[in-house]
Amino acid sequence: MGADALLKLHHLHLELPKGTALLEDVSLTVRRGDALGVVGESGSGKSLTAMSVMGLLPGLKASGSIRFEGRELLGMKDREWRRLRGAGMAMIFQDPMTAFLPVRSIGAQIDEQIRLHEPVSRREARARTVRLLGRMGVPDPEAAANRYPHQLSGGLRQRAMIAMALSCDPALLIADEPTTALDVTVQAQILTLLCEIRDSGAGVMLITHDMGVVAQTCTHVAVVYSGLVVEQGPVAAVMARPLHPYTQALLEAIPPLDGPRPDALPTIPGRPSAPEARPEGCVFAPRCRFVRPDCGVRPALREPEEGRRVACVLYDA
Structure with missing residues (x-):
């Protein structure tokens, strides 16, 4: 190799x-x-x-x-x-609606991945989540982080999934x-x-x-x-x-x-x-x-x- x-x-x-x-x-x-x-x-x-x-x-x-x-x-x-x-390694799945858990907010799921792999506080994880959503072009990323998958359009769910995939570089x-x-x-x-x-x-x-x-x-x-x-x-x-x-x-x-x-x-x-x-x-x-x-x-x-x-x-x- x-x-x-x-x-x-x-x-x-x-x-x-x-x-x-x-x-x-x-x-x-x-x-x-x-x-x-x-x-x-x-x-x-x-x-x-x-x-x-x-x-x-x-x-x-x-x-x-x-x-x-x-x-x-x-x-x-x-x-x-x-x-x-x-x-x-991370993966962007084909269907963001089924890739996210429907009973938890988008932000909570991205926060969890960050905290699973890096020693950061909840506040630091949420700040990174909001920055990532903003980088993906999600309008009002702080509010979007508190929404559930069904509350976002297909395009915004896809951007949120990309944010999750990139959350730990x-x-x-x-x-x-x-x-x-x-x-x-x-x-x-x-x-x-x-x-x-x-x-x-x-x-x-x-x-x-x-x-x-x-x-x-x-x-x-x-x-x-x-x-x-x-x-x-x-x-x-x-x-x-x-x-x-x-x-x-x-x-x-x-x-x-x-x-x-x-x-x-x-x-x-x-x-x-x-x-x-x-x-x-x-x-x-x-x-x-x-x-x-x-x-x-x-x-x-x-x-x-x-x-x-x-x-x-x-x-x-």
């Missing part, structure tokens, strides 16, 4: 108790000062990857390795996880679809904030299905399909010349910003296979326009050029 590597997943495999694989051989790296975008359709395994990193899937069987700041996380005890979550921030269901103005503000966090030297893992968000926010991207990583590389290189047919199809489905408007956007035929019905060979083969006989064998991640990896027989040596 390099000196700048903050988080490293190596051959992570996640399966249900009965043996159905949800994630297969996932290897990813998040470096300090970088943002890794994890992209794919709904059900591809993006959120499962994030929650595995946070140790939030105790009922599933995990193997391989998840190392954070050089420390192996798989097999850690609950008390060790409690010390790590919030302080070393974590080295790694995982953001799972942080702009879902928000208006475009709030989306832009949250993405700008993620860029500021990245530029401050923290590591960011951004879970999204939006390639445009990745282009705006991330330095590197990993494309996930049906529980497997099919392409990785620097964002600029992947956007300019995607290698995997799935990545190509995702980019082709983005509406053009200029030129004539198409009558219909390209779509990817079919749908991802369920984990229990995953093909033996290339998982994307049933939907791929370039499918050929040797796609019946599962392709390994290759490095056709420096810094880029792709799992496709088109790039086999």
